[in-house]
Amino acid sequence: KQTQRKKNFCLNCFNAFRTKESLKEHKYYCNNSDPDNIVMPEKGASIQFKNYQREMKVPFVVYADFESILKPIHTCEPNPEESFTNIYQKHIPIGFCYYIKSDFMEFTPVTYTAKNENENVAKKFIEMLEKDVINIYHKTKFPRKIILNEEKFEKEENCWICGNSLGKDKVRDHCHYTGHYRGAAHNQCNLSYRKPKFIPVLFHNLSGYDSHLFIKNL
Template sequence: MCTASRTTLSRYVFQRKKDRHVNLLYVQDENSVGHFAWIKNLSRLVSAQLSKKKCRRYICDRCLHYFNSEDKLQTHTVDCGKLNDCAIRLPSDKDKWLSFNNYNRKERLPFVVYADLECVLKKMEEEKTYQHHQVFSLAYYVHCSYDNSLSIYNSCRSVDCVAWFAEELKNLAIRVKNILSTNVPMVNLTSDDWEKLRSATHCHICEKLFEQDDARVRDHCHLTGWYRVFHNLSGYDAHFIIED
């Protein structure tokens, strides 16, 4: 037995389909009172939602995928019973729209490390082991998004280059930690900055339009002291700024 809502999606699916199988339609009235109705023809119920063409659809009453022939449906039914252990639930009218809201991920990372290594294939004496990958060269590049003078490139060609790289990363982590722990105060706003603050109509991070009651907050990068503007700090995911 399969129950479905007005948007025709499976709410509950029996694990074992018996010889006498009945599909039920579950609907709710304005008072949220639920009712069950017999689905005599699943194709007639669902086809109008799939296409404007008035032709029969062969629909799987387990996952609601549809096909153009009975043979294709029967082939699908064998796999569907083994693979689909749960019913498919589509988004409702309230949550059917997706939007980007991880605004903190739009901020550039202050430091990024790119690394690569090269190996030689060393033949082994053991019969079961043919070759051994031995690192002989390693290089890395540290890119700083706000100060190019802090970007560096370094490399090492040695059998001990991996140990060298681990030590380099350790020292780099210490230097970056000291930099990120420093809170540079906001620089004085220029007349142009004040004009941008007063005339701004959209938040530069979430790109949403300012509402009439939105409080525009002055903020700055804690690494450079540069001024930046956004609105609704109390409702905004500001943890990444505060942590800096």
């Protein structure tokens, strides 16, 4: 039976803390006020969104999932006088599937099933996915030449990225994957809308389960 760690509760708001030090720090604010500690901005203060490049849709995204079997584990009898975790099963990955989604290229789902119980499926997953990502890089590393609508560009007065008025820094912004003209933009906004240097991989239940299957291989 695993030993439970003691928790320290604040009697004002009933939040739990792992250590007495963190509880003491919390009480400094909590005991002298209502359970909600509201901090208001100074009079006249304002905030403004500036990271417009984070609105850019990622050009490629990977959706992946593993399938595993449970293999019984034979262990020695633990010492009942000490705390212990009784491990009786091991999760063995036997296959996976991933799909690369993009608006610029067509992909088919990739599936793989282990040929035997001892095959390192997690390593196979990393190798196959890495190969596909490198292939994407080589096909897209050189930007496409802009397909320009000059008449439209001349008429535009606001930056299509941030929405503010354009000045002497007005430039032509285009998609580096297709070459299509996206709109007039400030020079700085255009530079921030660059191709991302990563491809996100989304898993079903990654933090709760799948990550321990392949993280060492990664």
